[in-house]
Amino acid sequence: MVAMTTACAFQYGLPYLMPALRGDGLSLSQAGILMSCPIAGLLVTLVAWGAAADRWGERKVLGSGLALATLALTGATLSPNYHALGVSLFLAGAAGASVHAASGRLVLGWFATHERGFAMAVRQTSQPLGIAIGALTLPTLAGDELWPGLLFLTTLCLLATVFVVLAVRDPVRGAEQVAASPRSPYRAATLWRIHAASVLLIPSQFGIATFALAYLVEDHGWDPAPAGHALAIAAVGGAAARLLAGYWSDRVSSRLRPLRWVALGIGGLMLAVGIGALAGPVVATVTVLLAAVVSVSPNGLAFTAVAEHAGYAWAGRALGVQNTLQNACAAAVPPVLGATIGALGYGSTFAVIALFPLTAVALVPVAAERRQLNW
Missing domain, CATH: 1.20.1250.20 (MFS general substrate transporter like domains)
Known part of the structure; x- marks a missing residue:
């Protein structure tokens, strides 16, 4: 930790x-x-x-x-x-x-x-x-x-x-071994859809994480230090949101149903941030802080879903793919959104970002999870 x-x-x-x-x-x-x-x-x-x-x-x-x-x-x-x-x-x-x-x-x-x-x-x-x-x-x-x-x-x-x-200290390696699956989980579409949905949630998370401070300072007159403190509180809220999302998924015995609902909520919040840019500093601040909390919450859900759907024999490779794809998108977000904000402004850019999590809602393979768990 x-x-x-x-x-x-x-x-x-x-x-x-x-x-x-x-x-x-x-x-x-x-x-x-x-x-x-x-x-x-x-x-x-x-x-x-x-x-x-x-x-x-x-x-x-x-x-x-x-x-x-x-x-x-x-x-x-x-x-x-x-x-x-x-x-x-x-x-x-x-x-x-x-x-x-x-x-x-x-x-x-x-x-x-x-x-x-x-x-x-x-x-x-x-x-x-x-x-x-x-x-x-x-x-x-x-x-x-x-x-x-x-x-x-x-x-x-x-x-x-x-x-x-x-x-x-390294853990003691026990005899727990699971035979390698003769069939790659990537032959089915489920893992690819989870990967794709996870990547589509990255622009909102890293768009807010990268540009929220500059947005509050440049567009709404905040001083950098208090704006940073407000966003720090939101980041702690984001940590709590991840724990809550994990607890929720345990209670409903599903990772993907909560993931779909969270993606829908993120899309709505990003639209609210875009509209809030026109509504004054109070609304703008509240919406961007809420987005900072909620946009980070689905990471653990997706991480766990990938491991569970890959199975023990393929979990390491699948999580490697998940991390690589998410971080590749995260690396591209700051320069691309920086250029977009320069052309369109903060509010319009945040509204456009909402399209990504809303698309992710359609990609989350909830039906495949139900079939796998025999619901």
Whole structure:
């Protein structure tokens, strides 16, 4: 949990440096490219770190990955220009991918089957909590210059490295083995539809996470620090929403029915954010904070659904595909939406984003889940 939250703070919390970047004269599109660098680095190393965890264990992978991320963030702090900063952030994301590859395996190893659902939900709260750390600290630290915020992230990563080395132990490998399925689950459409629906939920989540602060500051007159604090509260609410979604899915014995309803709610909220941009600062603030809470809630549902529909023999590969597709979309969102906001404005762009989760509603394969569970 500590390792995941730390990694998510520098991989997904960088948008809270946006006002400082904008103050240095960068366009939204240019700043968006920098924001996407850690996610791009994450993409290219997820599979490699997973293979390393399979061979050498989770503790070594977590410790070495966080140590390398600390070095990369040190380079980012000392970067003489934005090109060097982008490269350093890319390398930090590539090293931090170790946490995503190994932490889920730790949960599977240390928790029994009847405990893993909630344990994985707790793990999934790391992203909004990491974003909350960024929201609480980075706007204040990086008021006029970037380096104090980057130094904070470097220190946080160093402390997490020490904690992991001292506290994490690999689970004892038991004899639990399941024979490999002779048939790939990808021969049916179910997993592909879950992947596609999950990807369509990314623009709303990362559109809000990346541009909500700039939207409140530039369009509605908020100061960066209080806007960051408000979004930090929303991020904590997002963490609670993930836990609630996991609990809900356990109660109804379904991952995909809640996923479909949440996707519908996100689509409605993004439309409300678009309309709220015209309705004044109070409505705009309330709608964007609600969207910040709800847009992060379905991640755990989709993650669990992929594993369950893939089966034990294929779960690792299927989750690798899920992470890669989602993060590929997440890497593309900041620069694309930055350019779109520059052309259309915030309100119109948020309204357009609503089309993606509404399309996801139609793709969620609830009927296939019912057939699989013999409802």
